[in-house]
Amino acid sequence: MKFKDGWDYQILSRVNRQGLSLLGxxxxxxxxxxxxxxxxxxHGALTVTIKFARREDMLxxxxxxxxxxxxxxLQGKLNDTSYDxxxxxxxxxxxxxxxxxxxxxxxxx
Numbered sequence: 001m002k003f004k005d006g007w008d009y010q011i012l013s014r015v016n017r018q019g020l021s022l023l024g025x026x027x028x029x030x031x032x033x034x035x036x037x038x039x040x041x042x043h044g045a046l047t048v049t050i051k052f053a054r055r056e057d058m059l060x061x062x063x064x065x066x067x068x069x070x071x072x073x074l075q076g077k078l079n080d081t082s083y084d085x086x087x088x089x090x091x092x093x094x095x096x097x098x099x100x101x102x103x104x105x106x107x108x109x
Contacts, residue, residue, distance in 0.1 A: 016042050018108040019066040023089075025050075026062045038101065045107035047074070052096040061092050061104055069106050076102025 011031060015021040022040060024031030038049040050061060058079065063069075068083040071092045080093040094102045 013064070015064070016044070016046065018044055019064075020046050020069060020106055020108065021064040022046055022048060022106070023062040023064060025059055027060065031062075045105055048104045048106070050076075050094065050096075050102045050104060052100050052102070054100075056096070058093060058095050061094060063090050063092075063106060064088050065090055065106070065108070067109060070109055072105045072107070074103040074105050075099070076104075078104070 011023050011026070013021045013023055013032070022032070025036050028036065036051055038051050041047040046063070048061065050059070052059065065083070065088060068085070069090055071078060071081045071090065073094060076097045077095040078092060079095060081091065083090045090106070092104055094104055096102045
């Protein structure tokens with residue numbers, strides 16, 4: 001992300017064997033903070049447990065994939081997804097379940 005005043009902000013994230021990487025809630029300064037991302041499991045697919053603050057009803061989780069991944073809400077509701085083949089960035093707009101958490105699964109196609 002390039003800022004107008006010339007600053008550059010970069011996120012380093014582990015890439016699994018399938019080429020999937022989680023960038024997290026990139027609208028926050030700490031996109032993979034424990035207060036947002038409670039857990040990440042990697043069994044070929046990434047399974048991400050996401051915590052929501054009180055009164056948050058939607059947020060966008062981003063990641064990187066060599067091709068459009070399959071995105072599925074195991075808990076909560078997936079509202080919108082996008083993938084940019086040029087940048088390899090995917091985005092998933094997700095809402096929490098009644099527990100205040102969502103679980104997103106990111107799988108290679």
